[in-house]
Amino acid sequence: MTARPVAGHVLLSTVSSDSHTWNLVYLQxxxxxxxxxxTNLGACVPDDLLIDTAARTRPDVLLVSSVNGHGHLxxxxxxxxxxADPRTRRLAAVIGGKLGVTGDDRPYVEPxxxxxxxxxxxQGADAGELPAQLxxxxxxxxxxxxxxxA
Amino acid sequence: xxxxxxxxxxxxxxxxxxxxxxxxGIGDPARxxxxxxxxxxxxxxxxxxxxxxxxxxxxxxxxxxxxLRRGALLNGFPxxxxxxxxxxxxxxxxDGLPVQVRHGSAAPEQIFRTLIEAGLSASEGGPVSYCxxxxxxxxxxxxxxxxxxxxxxxxxxxxxxxxxHLETFGGCLLGQLCPPSxxxxxxxxxxxxxxxxxxxxxxxxxxxxxxxxxxIEAMAALRRLAGLLLPPGVDWHVVLYGYMGVFPSTAAxxxxxTERSAQVAARGGADRLIVKTAVESLRLPTVAENVAALRGAxxxxxxxxxxxxxxxxxxxxxxxxxAEATALVDxxxxxxxxxxxxxxxxxxVGLLDVPYxxxxxxxxxxxxxxxxxxxxxxxxxxxxxxPPAVHRTSIQVASQHLLRMLRHTADEYDHxxxxxxxxxxxxxxRTVPAEQDFVLTLTCPDRRAIARDVTGFLAExxxxxxxxxxxxxVTSEQLFMRVxxxxxxxxxxxxxxxxxxxPVADRFGMRWQLHDLTVPHxxxxxxxRHGHCLNDLLFRVRSGALPIEVPAVVSNxxxxxxxxxxxxxxxxxxxxxxxxxxxxxxxxxELIELYSADTVVLTRYMRILSPQLCARLEGRLINIxxxxxxxxxxxxxxxxxxxxGVKVIGATAHYVTADLGEGxxxxxxxxxxxxxxxxEQLATLDHDLQASALARxxxxxxxxxxxxxxxxxxxxx
Ligand code: B12
Numbered sequence: 001m002t003a004r005p006v007a008g009h010v011l012l013s014t015v016s017s018d019s020h021t022w023n024l025v026y027l028q029x030x031x032x033x034x035x036x037x038x039t040n041l042g043a044c045v046p047d048d049l050l051i052d053t054a055a056r057t058r059p060d061v062l063l064v065s066s067v068n069g070h071g072h073l074x075x076x077x078x079x080x081x082x083x084a085d086p087r088t089r090r091l092a093a094v095i096g097g098k099l100g101v102t103g104d105d106r107p108y109v110e111p112x113x114x115x116x117x118x119x120x121x122x123q124g125a126d127a128g129e130l131p132a133q134l135x136x137x138x139x140x141x142x143x144x145x146x147x148x149x150a
Numbered sequence: 151x152x153x154x155x156x157x158x159x160x161x162x163x164x165x166x167x168x169x170x171x172x173x174x175g176i177g178d179p180a181r182x183x184x185x186x187x188x189x190x191x192x193x194x195x196x197x198x199x200x201x202x203x204x205x206x207x208x209x210x211x212x213x214x215x216x217x218l219r220r221g222a223l224l225n226g227f228p229x230x231x232x233x234x235x236x237x238x239x240x241x242x243x244x245d246g247l248p249v250q251v252r253h254g255s256a257a258p259e260q261i262f263r264t265l266i267e268a269g270l271s272a273s274e275g276g277p278v279s280y281c282x283x284x285x286x287x288x289x290x291x292x293x294x295x296x297x298x299x300x301x302x303x304x305x306x307x308x309x310x311x312x313x314x315h316l317e318t319f320g321g322c323l324l325g326q327l328c329p330p331s332x333x334x335x336x337x338x339x340x341x342x343x344x345x346x347x348x349x350x351x352x353x354x355x356x357x358x359x360x361x362x363x364x365x366i367e368a369m370a371a372l373r374r375l376a377g378l379l380l381p382p383g384v385d386w387h388v389v390l391y392g393y394m395g396v397f398p399s400t401a402a403x404x405x406x407x408t409e410r411s412a413q414v415a416a417r418g419g420a421d422r423l424i425v426k427t428a429v430e431s432l433r434l435p436t437v438a439e440n441v442a443a444l445r446g447a448x449x450x451x452x453x454x455x456x457x458x459x460x461x462x463x464x465x466x467x468x469x470x471x472x473a474e475a476t477a478l479v480d481x482x483x484x485x486x487x488x489x490x491x492x493x494x495x496x497x498x499v500g501l502l503d504v505p506y507x508x509x510x511x512x513x514x515x516x517x518x519x520x521x522x523x524x525x526x527x528x529x530x531x532x533x534x535x536x537p538p539a540v541h542r543t544s545i546q547v548a549s550q551h552l553l554r555m556l557r558h559t560a561d562e563y564d565h566x567x568x569x570x571x572x573x574x575x576x577x578x579x580r581t582v583p584a585e586q587d588f589v590l591t592l593t594c595p596d597r598r599a600i601a602r603d604v605t606g607f608l609a610e611x612x613x614x615x616x617x618x619x620x621x622x623x624v625t626s627e628q629l630f631m632r633v634x635x636x637x638x639x640x641x642x643x644x645x646x647x648x649x650x651x652x653p654v655a656d657r658f659g660m661r662w663q664l665h666d667l668t669v670p671h672x673x674x675x676x677x678x679r680h681g682h683c684l685n686d687l688l689f690r691v692r693s694g695a696l697p698i699e700v701p702a703v704v705s706n707x708x709x710x711x712x713x714x715x716x717x718x719x720x721x722x723x724x725x726x727x728x729x730x731x732x733x734x735x736x737x738x739x740e741l742i743e744l745y746s747a748d749t750v751v752l753t754r755y756m757r758i759l760s761p762q763l764c765a766r767l768e769g770r771l772i773n774i775x776x777x778x779x780x781x782x783x784x785x786x787x788x789x790x791x792x793x794x795g796v797k798v799i800g801a802t803a804h805y806v807t808a809d810l811g812e813g814x815x816x817x818x819x820x821x822x823x824x825x826x827x828x829x830e831q832l833a834t835l836d837h838d839l840q841a842s843a844l845a846r847x848x849x850x851x852x853x854x855x856x857x858x859x860x861x862x863x864x865x866x867x
Contacts, residue, residue: 017204017213019254019284021508022324022396022556029549042508044208044285068204069225069434073217101223103433123432 007035007131008060008138013050015066015074019043023065023097027127031063034131047081055087060138062093063130064117069101072108079116090144092137096121096130155241158197158248158272158315159351159385162421165195168412168451169422172440173252175201175226177218179240182227185437187243191646192441194448197272197422198244200237201226202253202261208285209257225434229253230260234267241270248272250317256280256287257295259302266306272315273303276340278493278502279319282509289497289511293490300347313351316344317389321355321372323504326395327518327555329526330359330368331474331536332504338375338479343489345384352384353422357391360559361525362414362460364471365390369418370463371472375479390420392447397430398560402567404428405446407559412447416454419463423447431560445669453701453745457720474536478502481535500533517547520558570718587616588644589634589854592655592662593864596622596629600658604633607654611647613637619866623859630857630864634667644669663854670699671852674747676738676755677703681710683753683774686841687848688717696845698852701745704738706757726757735763742767751848752806754840761808769858771806772851774844776836777818788829788836795825799832801840803847805858814863816847816856 010031012024021043028038039057041050054062062082064075075095082088095117099105105122112120118137121130162169172189176182186198203226205214214228229237229251241249250272251265258275265273281292300316307314320336337354344352356372358365372388380386392411398404405428415423427435427443435443450457481501485492496502500513507514515532528536547555554561594600601620608615613635620631644666655662677684684703690696703714706726714721722741726734742750752773764771776783777800782790791799800820807813819842821835850856850867857864 017208017210019204019207021283022326022506024508025506026549026552026556029547029552033549040508042286042510069223070204070217073222074213098433101225101434103429 006037007135009037009039009057010134011039011041011050011054011057011059011062013041013045013062013064014043015064015071015078016044016046017070017074018066018068020067023067027063027065027130030127031131031134034135036131036134047078050078051082051085051088054082054091055085060092060141061134062088062091063134064093064095065097066095067098069098071095071097071099072105072112075099075112075117076115079112083116090141092141093117094119094121094134094137096125096127098123155244155270156246156248157313157351158250159313159353159387161197161248162353162387167195168415168420168448169195169197170444170447170451171197171250171422171424172199172435172444173201173424173426174199174435174437174440175203175252176437177203177224177226177228179227179232179236181437183240183243185440186240186247186249187245188437188441189444190243190245190247192444193645194444196247196444198241198247198249200229200241200249200251202251202255203228204254206230206261207253207255209255209260230264234264237264237268237270241268250274250315254280254284254319256285256292258299259295262299262303262306266303266310269310269312271303271307271310271312272317274317274319276316276318276320276336277343277490278336278497279323279340282497282504282507282512283319283322283324286509289509290494293494296343297347297490300344300349304348304350314349315351315353316349317353318344318355322357322391322394324507325357326359326559327520327526328359328505329474329518329528330356330364330371331471331478332502332534333357333359334368334372334375334471334475335478335482336502337372338379338475339482339489339493341376341386342379342483343493345380346489350384352380352386353389354386355389355391356420357394358411358414359393359526360520361523362410362417363466364525365414366418366461366463367466367468367471369414369420370466370468371475373419373463374468374472375475379479387421388419389422389424390415390418391424392426393559394426396556396560397426398563398567399431400564400567401428402570403560403564404430406567406570407563408443408447409450410563412450413454413458413460415447416451417458417460417462423451449746456741456744457701477535477537501535503532503534518555520555524558524562587634587636587667588613588647588664589632589667590651590662590664591630591632591854591857592660593628593630593857593859594658594660594662596627597658600629601631603654603657604631607651608633608635611637611650621864621866623864626859628859630859630866632855632857632866665854667853671697671749672699672701672745672747673749673751673848673852674742674745675700675703675751675753677705677710677753678756679707679709680754680837681713682837683841683844684710685713687751687753687845688714688719690845692717696849696852698749698848701747702741704741706734706755731757731760735760739763739766749848749851751844753844759806764806764808768807769805772816772844772847773804773806773813774840774847775802775804775812776800776840777802777820786829788832791823791832792827792829796823796832799823799836799839801836801843803844805863814858814861816851816863816865817843819843 109120189198203224214231252274277293277296303314318337318340320340321333425443425447427439482496485495503516505516505518517530519529617634702720704722711721798820803817804815805813855866
């Protein structure tokens with residue numbers, strides 16, 4: 001195996017009430033193949049555990065995947081808490097999957113963005129594009145950080 | 151006083167055939183109750199379900215309350231938050247049908263307490279299967295919770311004079327990509343765990359995987375192992391979960407897959423089937439979608455013996471899966487006399503190890519592959535004590551490979567649906583409309599107020615009239631009426647409507663029928679050697695011009711088997727000679743019942759049916775006849791017609807009755823001919839005429855436009 005440059009560190013998680021993990025297993029493989037280092041928190045992740053892990057490991061981006069239909073509720077609550085915590089206030093954050101129970105996630109996109117997600121992918125969005133989109137987010141974040149330091 | 155709902159296991163036993171059950175969970179109590187009522191009235195042997203939402207599953211009462219307060223849609227019924235009184239009210243509409251609570255919680259004490267207080271007694275789960283796939287509760291804690299909760303359920307139900315029932319979820323685990331031997335072993339082990347906690351009524355689950363024959367082998371192994379290990383006195387049955395992994399993305403593909411589930415259930419000897427719906431890959435199903443899926447499953451299962459080429463339990467070789475499952479169970483039980491402790495320790499050392507499971511207490515060293523033929527196999531058995539592999543090697547799975555395996559079944563059925571599109575119509579054509587059409591036909595002595603009372607009844611039932619026809623016969627002073635109506639109460643079932651209509655009918659002395667037009671009319675077609683009418687009918691059915699289903703073609707000759715097959719319809723050859731007539735008719739009767747055929751259509755079937763059979767099929771047996779001048783019928787009719795220079799040839803479609811050669815006429819047609827027509831041309835004219843007259847007659851009959859009036863009919867065409 002040859003070592004590849006690290007594209008970024010992704011904290012991969014689902015929301016507190018969601019037990020689905022095949023989405024997480026798949027997304028982890030997908031991102032690792034694109035050179036990301038992935039921390040996968042598994043099923044039913046309590047908000048506190050997620051925020052503490054983020055504060056401790058300082059990932060480049062938080063990727064939330066939820067398919068049980070509660071994503072729009074849990075996701076909104078979670079990201080408000082992430083934004084309220086000084087340690088994770090600036091963490092780039094993305095959510096996607098199946099966010100409601102009706103099959104149509106469009107009504108949730110704006111509210112979730114307003115609550116604090118940088119990108120919201122409604123049901124039906126192509127996960128294949130995700131590595132490139134996350135890479136762009138990571139690059140933007142790093143630039144902002146450099147600007148702040150300078 | 152809270153009225154307890156029915157005993158699940160007793161209900162399944164009493165049904166004596168496959169019982170179907172939805173995965174239904176709705177946040178709002180009124181809508182949950184409506185769902186249960188619809189299941190109770192679906193007209194199938196069913197068990198009702200309350201599936202609990204995800205907040206309640208993880209013990210987040212606050213989350214559930216908050217969502218309810220904001221009117222947000224939950225993915226299930228928040229049982230604990232609504233509490234026992236509301237739950238009891240909701241379950242009461244099941245009308246004696248058992249109601250099972252399905253939940254997915256590793257700490258189910260509160261859920262069990264609520265259901266006991268609500269008068270319920272059946273639930274689902276297990277210390278492993280409601281832990282590893284469902285969250286991050288440590289396995290040891292889940293075992294402890296489940297030990298207490300199972301005992302509490304047993305004692306609580308007993309105190310209420312009921313029998314606790316628990317179903318293992320061990321036969322499902324993560325829903326997909328788990329080789330059957332581990333599922334069978336987990337299901338049996340969790341069954342033994344329940345028995346150790348004092349539960350005496352259990353069911354053992356197995357979830358359909360990628361290959362139906364492998365599934366039937368697994369179900370055979372499950373039965374064998376359970377029979378060996380469960381102590382006498384335990385009442386147990388087998389429940390199949392319709393495919394639990396990624397579902398086809400087309401409605402047609404999903405319907406095909408759910409049909410396959412019902413066939414596997416029937417052939418694999420399941421007592422109960424948990425049914426998925428056509429929208430599984432997209433969103434939560436509606437009540438109507440659930441009911442449609444239940445009816446479809448019941449119907450498919452009922453004819454699986456004939457319709458499906460799958461082997462049954464006794465015809466498969468289950469030795470491989472049985473050997474693997476036995477090895478796993480033996481190794482686990484050797485760890486401790488206490489099954490809970492043994493399970494916990496088995497995972498710690500990797501004697502049990504679920505592929506692709508992220509839970510911390512699962513070692514995660516095992517991997518699965520799908521063999522070229524479609525069977526699941528071990529790619530890596532980790533530390534599990536399995537007999538040596540035949541050909542399996544360890545593999546590194548890439549994301550696209552994983553996705554392909556996850557989508558294997560979905561893709562297979564999506565593709566099959568595209569291939570079958572020619573026969574089933576465009577995608578989605580088989581999903582159920584939210585509204586249903588009913589048709590009422592009646593005749594009675596003509597009096598005033600009949601139409602008023604009938605329309606009044608329809609308004610009461612919130613049905614709107616789509617089409618209404620009547621005919622008052624002045625000679626007999628009889629009124630004939632046909633009303634087609636539409637409404638949402640469809641889920642309440644046509645049975646219920648019939649019951650409600652009875653008083654109106656009695657008031658006027660009506661002879662009447664009420665039918666659900668959304669249930670396809672099923673007609674068996676019988677034929678001898680002349681295929682023109684058969685081919686024409688089957689073509690019209692396929693092209694959607696004739697709104698019926700043809701479940702089978704029956705013939706006394708093998709000649710037309712290919713034609714039936716080409717149209718995708720099963721062909722049954724029942725030879726008839728003088729002395730085999732009774733047995734041939736018995737066979738035919740069996741087929742009619744097996745396929746739940748509404749009607750039998752004779753398309754140039756050249757044998758005479760017995761008066762008994764004709765009487766039994768009164769008003770359901772249609773024939774097509776040539777109608778030529780007397781003296782021309784007989785051998786070589788077209789030659790004779792040519793010689794005699796006939797000027798018209800005709801065809802008659804009619805009901806067959808026992809005492810008459812020619813029963814009530816449904817439709818007749820004729821064409822003019824003259825001296826120039828050769829015998830062949832006359833034959834062609836005649837065949838076309840017969841085919842079109844018969845097709846009209848069958849269509850009107852199926853649409854309930856024909857009302858029998860003694861030896862004649864009234865047709866509202
Ligand atoms: C397997 C399965 C389960 C297993 C899960 C085991 C496990 N640990 O993972 C079990 C049986 C335990 C289960 C349980 C439940 N399930 Co479930 N389950 C499924 C099923 C059949 C397949 C899911 C799967 O494996 N997908 C494979 C992965 C790779 O695909 P995916 O998750 O869809 O992710 C893809 C995309 O969504 C996208 N994506 C995902 N995340 C993200 C993020 C971003 C940023 C982007 C761009 C893309 C993206 O990329 C992936 C690849 O294409 C689906 C239905 C289906 N899809 O056919 C239902 C389904 C997801 N479950 C559902 C529900 C409701 C439940 C339950 C509540 C029980 C119930 N009422 O039926 C519980 C959940 C309990 C809880 N606490 O959450 C619903 C969700 C309803 C909704 N959202 O409208 C579904 C849709 C079924 C249904 N129609 O009712 N389930």
